[in-house]
Amino acid sequence: MEWLLENSEICWGVVPYTRFKQPRWVQPWLEQLDRIIELQLPQRKTASAIRNRYMVDLSQIVFGFWMGRGGGVTKTLKYALQQRRETHAIPIFLSADKASGLD
Helix, strand or coil: CHHHHHCCCCCEEEECCCHHHCCHHHHHHHHCCCEEEECCCCCCCCHHHHHHHHHHHCCCEEEEEECCCCCHHHHHHHHHHHCCCEEEEEECCCCHHHHHCCC
């Protein structure tokens, strides 16, 4: 996020519901965005997957920050490849304390 701001890049965010239904820890990040798209999807398990596909469909380049587990990031990167988008998986390594939530 800091790099985008330092380089005067435009940054959008897409949330599956509304901005105010996002967790409290996300709110400061949302305030830094140039635009927030609220999909206002029904509350269900598939809402994040629908949001992720929406973002891929609007993108030419897709970055996924991957922590070595399957799940939403892996599925989104696979979808991006299927849609023939330029795709980058960036590994994230956390210390044992951060991974366990003790940090």
